[in-house]
Amino acid sequence: MSTYIAPMNDIRFALHDVLQVESLFARLGFEDATRDTVDAVLDECARLCETVLAPLNRVGDVQGVRFDKTTGAVTTPDGFKAAYDQFVEGGWTGMSAPTEFGGMNMPHAIGICLEEMIDAANLAWSNFPLLSHGAVNALHHHGEAWQKEVFLKPLIAGTWTGTMCLTEPHCGTDLGMLKTRAEPVGTDVYAITGTKIFITAGEHDLTPNIVHLVLARLPDAPEGSRGISLFVVPKLRVARDGTVGGRNAVRCGAVEHKMGIHGSATCVMNFDGAEGYLVGQPHKGLMAMFTMMNTARLGVGVQGLGLATRAYENALRYARERLQSRALSGPKLPAKPADPILVQPDVRRMLLTCKALTEGGRLLAYHAGSLVDGAAHGADAAARKDADDLLGFLTPIVKGCLTEWGNECTSHALQCYGGHGYIAEHGMEQLARDARITTLYEGTTGIQALDLMGRKVLQLQGAGLRVFLGMIETFCAEHEGTPTLAEFTGPLRAHAAQWQQITGSIAERAAADPEEIGAAAYDYMFFSGYVALAYWWARSVAVADASSHPETFKAGKRETARFYFARILPRTAMHAAAITSGPATLLSVPDEAFDS
Template identity: 50%
Template sequence: MGQYAAPLRDMQFVLHELLNVEAEVKQMPKHAELDADTINQVLEEAGKFCSEVLFPLNHSGDQEGCTYEGDGVVTTPKGFRQAYRQYVESGWPALACDPAYGGQGLPQFVNNALYEMLNSASQAWAMYPGLSHGAYECLHAHGTPELQQTYLPKLVSGVWTGTMCLTEAHCGTDLGILRTKAEPNGDGSYAITGTKIFISSGEHDLAENIVHLVLARLPDAPPGTKGITLFVVPKLLPDAAGEPGKRNAVKCGSIEHKMGIHANATCVINFDNAKGWLVGEPNKGLNAMFVMMNAARLGVGMQSLGLTEVAYQNALVYAKDRLQMRSLSGPKAPEKAADPIIVHPDVRRMLLTQKAYAEGARAFSYWAALQIDKELSHGDAAARAEAADLVALLTPILKAFLSDNAFEGTNLALQVYGGHGFIAEWGMEQYVRDARINMIYEGTNAIQSLDLLGRKVLGDMGAKLKMFGKLVTDFIDEEGVKPEMQEFINPLADIGDKVQKLTMEIGMKAMQNPDEVGAAAVPYLRTVGHLVFSYFWARMARIALDQQASGDDDPFYKAKLATARFYFAKLLPETASTIRAARAGAKTLMEIDAALF
């Protein structure tokens, strides 16, 4: 059903023309030899796998879903095991992993591009290796040498997969009240007892073992989040040779029946004195798990970009083919019974909204991945620190803004199809259902908004926000005097100024009433999200103008410029309402008694 082609031309534009990654990696010793040809070759091969092997399984996988066979056994849809085997045999899980454990050592921005394509092809399938990579990163950062030697080579190769086990029935985001217990066994291991829910990829038949990273409480743990410890709990206990041995006391109790991502097993996982091993320090498990949680939040951004892109591609094909009515300005296809619906202004609005959000997300997310590479690998300590601050600031925006936009974009794609979009066989309604979870898991978008405004902006008196603001003002100072850039620079400068004033206003009000942060957070994040997109769209417009000025009449640059103009004219004005909503304050929300609802 439908079609998918990796958007290689735009991916290469972002990586090489916008971000100039080949020059950037020269400052990262371990990546310094990487060149554009190698990057492009990797992307092309990944695109083939995603379009030819994975995408054909997306609709059938959604229709079939995962099956709970009983006694903890879960099977994935037809074709999933074969696709995963091919994925592993081709070495894709190792792409951005440490060569010391069998990885290929490529930068995160290359892995990021891979995951965009995987998620366009099948988000539910892509979650299996995606969570495994997060488990790898967590153990790579916080595991003991013994744990790293046991688990990392298996996760890197993909023969074992990983999960993150946080949520319990009585607590989601509020991990401070979790109840899962960890008792010392006296031999360096711990007995883990409790039940976790909503565990994506928690049980399946794709890999020979599953490595659960589990948050639990030690017997003497202090209350709240300061008493959480992280453990690695394998489904099958590694034997002396590091191979899967006897079954651990961890089992899937059931799988959730969900609105979307049917082909990913979302599990209830029961731990009954299961053997686990400490990861990181006692009572500091949340710090260690944040490595995986932040990776997952960036991963949700890539899920959202992937869905936005594939839904747009199919809506565009449909709009060019579907005949319906005549153009208001006269027939555009007089030889046909009606004009294709792409001639109608509102259909174009829907398509351009999807295109602008997809291409803006690609620029932003690839740039963010490049910052992660700088944080991890840049040769200069100051550059590493600056990149780390930018990633911390922008992670909640990447998760929330992109997933909000993906839900809007997939809904618009469905709307382009009209009644056919509501029918399962066309595939659009699946993208809407799959996109909806991205706004919820890995911290709801309201939680991301509180994180942005409360912790990342007001928490350091705006220092990180000013760091990003300097990137914006430097670009404005450089381009603001050029007449051809006025249509982009003026609104960029305007939204930058408004964000600065809005931040100060909310900060002052929050000193008197902390509820002001909660009341303003969601519209504040959307406002800052538009600032980020405005910056990248202005930069992309600059490149397109330069190419045209040099005599390059490639339609790609014409389309890029037209989409930039659409973004500034039709999407950025949303900030007029988000700013007003953020400024409206907490009074109208909090003065009504709960009994009156």
């Protein structure tokens, strides 16, 4: 069975050494988020993840959720409820929620670290509390005062959970097509009717009530995406004074059988005139939903990171233990019947790819998390705008790249086990199956790429990119005189210049041909992700070198950075070539000539 030990060394290195969050948090007004408090929170969460959630990971996979057709009830796997109760008692559900409604107001940057550990320990389980964050965000930003009062407290306390009900059978990406109706049935009360699919945690036995945030159309709604409104529809009716009543007309019609995250309840939800309240302005629901979706997207990126990390540490242990064949340069452990497979260059290639993508990806994700705090609490408008621009730019990169890398790394890790990786009892194949959802939900990889290219780069004229390029330039300038960093700053600068140049040339061509956007988007996102990681790796070496960490740690960072620059960063060449080839190479194949 795969195990999980939170990578506390690297998490602390990322937070404290590289991102220097203590002083950042102080500047942003999080007085309580001192280094000691942060470390205590992290340690406590790691303990919970390692000892309570991680051991339930395989249980959830084997049992899955059970659905009772007659009652519409969903039963979670053995142990899930007890673990959830413990999670609620520990106050984890409200860690980064506002104190006003019972939260702890820890920075989002810390919330991201906790999510990484929880996801790695048990992704299927993590989906139950995860969606509550989205509901909390939506209600906090767009809800009326009474809605906040009534719904936020139990959601933040974790005694209720939330959902996001967007997708319908005929529409997912294109929400403008959605059909669910909302009819006024009294003062500010609406009857919601329609079918939603892929509703994570739509029904379960962890809490008595479930708060659905539902997209639907009012009778006078314009067509398309400008006619969608947001409603809050609880499973148990809730009056404006907070009184909880009987069952609302919403019911789980089925749970999906999936490739992975079997312990997560992916529900078909049937709304049959269910009572709901409008959240925010009529017809402005999609915008409200996008607010919360951006945070959710960061969260899904972190899921990729968590799974990759867990897969990597198991594969590393296996590679140290499994004796098989000899090193090509001669036996390393002559007294043993064979050498550990860690001596094989190709096994090291797979492991170092995991190490480089996870440790680099961790900085990418944590930094983005800190920008959520910066965008909300920055000292002045300019600082908040910079943080928000950069956050918007990085969010699709975190979601798009970290989930694809999560798939790549869980696959490498499985591969290190040879045939044993394919056998369920080792747990590696579960990690690969679970990881596969992350490039699909909360917007596929292709949708992230379009968001990055179309909206964050072209519409917003590359504001976020400019901030990131500024960070690279500042870093390179700071270390101009450091010869030991020249091997990194040189290629980093060159890639930054190419990034800027490619962005400009896409923008130019897109002005003449809108198909350019879709044709370049995917490769542009990965080009960006790899250059961003080059920055974080270069900076990791600089920070490690200047730190009091042991020499082995420093060597690990430096040599992994060298690996990254030599063997991973060259992937940018392939992406650049694809971008340069333009839309014609995708659009010129006649539709009817695709068949083999």
